[in-house]
Amino acid sequence: MSEMRPIRPGGSLLERAAAVYDFQAEFRAVGPAAKITPAPLPLPVANTAPPPIAETRPAVPAASPEAPIARRATGPGVIDRNLLAVQGLLVPGAPVGVLAEEFRLVKRQLLLTARTVKATQGDRSRTVLVCSANPNEGKTYCSLNLALSLAAERDTEVLLVDADFAKPDVMARLGLKEGQGLLDALANPAIDIEACVVHTDIPQLSLLPAGTKSNQDTELLASARTSVLIQQLLDANPRRIVIFDSPPALAASPAATLAQHVGQVMMVVRADQTSEGDLRDAVGLLAGCTEIQLVLNAVSYAPGGRRFGSYYGLEEPK
Numbered sequence: 001m002s003e004m005r006p007i008r009p010g011g012s013l014l015e016r017a018a019a020v021y022d023f024q025a026e027f028r029a030v031g032p033a034a035k036i037t038p039a040p041l042p043l044p045v046a047n048t049a050p051p052p053i054a055e056t057r058p059a060v061p062a063a064s065p066e067a068p069i070a071r072r073a074t075g076p077g078v079i080d081r082n083l084l085a086v087q088g089l090l091v092p093g094a095p096v097g098v099l100a101e102e103f104r105l106v107k108r109q110l111l112l113t114a115r116t117v118k119a120t121q122g123d124r125s126r127t128v129l130v131c132s133a134n135p136n137e138g139k140t141y142c143s144l145n146l147a148l149s150l151a152a153e154r155d156t157e158v159l160l161v162d163a164d165f166a167k168p169d170v171m172a173r174l175g176l177k178e179g180q181g182l183l184d185a186l187a188n189p190a191i192d193i194e195a196c197v198v199h200t201d202i203p204q205l206s207l208l209p210a211g212t213k214s215n216q217d218t219e220l221l222a223s224a225r226t227s228v229l230i231q232q233l234l235d236a237n238p239r240r241i242v243i244f245d246s247p248p249a250l251a252a253s254p255a256a257t258l259a260q261h262v263g264q265v266m267m268v269v270r271a272d273q274t275s276e277g278d279l280r281d282a283v284g285l286l287a288g289c290t291e292i293q294l295v296l297n298a299v300s301y302a303p304g305g306r307r308f309g310s311y312y313g314l315e316e317p318k
């Protein structure tokens, strides 16, 4: 990102984001008729590196056509607030800090766009894909924070879907166990997708795990059943907003497939990492969605490394 221009301190976050890239100019050459909007950017809240996230998931029985319809007998999943804090994620009930304010702005932008999209796309306006060009640019971090922030709204309920089948970690980051999820419901029509939804002790926040991997994941997602299941999730609750935590657009095809099913894409750009070329290519691949919001996520964890705040002329977080 050596071409990023230094910009004056101050100004709104939206203004600063727009000053870093001339987004509209950058993407005019991309081709899709996508409307691309720079959205505000999140700030870090912690200098500490997050704890290692469990790589493995408990084994989940493979779906078979004879499998009984799954029913959850347990109560809501208890989200580990300490784990949220250690990872620098929003903690429900904690005093409102800079990060919470940043995500309020991001959320407002998404809700406003959803209202516009509703006129042409109906229910689909209640779906958001959180994507980025490459791994490690903050998709899951932003999905979780967006979901936590939206769950605090009075009029919305949030369903966060772990759609990163190759590297699912939404559940682990919240301190919850994996279980049956989207892949199981895609593979087995006898499975009621709503029964795979994990309700949590955060009111208005529920989760859908990625589910059981197979070597058919990409084909399953590309099948007509995906759209049926998404519609079922939307029909189950008219107040529900469905957020998909995506795999990276340039690393795997599911991101492009999912983009065809959502009302808007929140494209995470890690300002100290994502190259403009990669960003352009990724946006091109997500052309199935016509509303793309850009969110700058410019945190560096390198000890002594450049941080978002100092680059943008803000105070270092204390």
Ligand SMILES: Nc1ncnc2c1ncn2[C@@H]1O[C@H](COP(=O)(O)OP(=O)(O)OP(=O)(O)O)[C@@H](O)[C@H]1O
Residues within 6 Å of the ligand: 042, 043, 044, 045, 046, 050, 087, 088, 132, 134, 135, 136, 137, 138, 139, 140, 141, 142, 164, 167, 247, 248, 297, 298, 299
């Ligand atoms: N703004 C931020 N503040 C604090 N931590 C962050 C921020 N953005 C990302 N991180 C941390 O950086 C790491 C990578 O982020 P994350 O896992 O969200 O990326 P990802 O795009 O989902 O990666 P993958 O493509 O591998 O799924 C995580 O440890 C995450 O907690």
Ligand SMILES: [Mg+2]
Residues within 6 Å of the ligand: 139, 140, 141, 164, 245
């Ligand atoms: Mg991720």
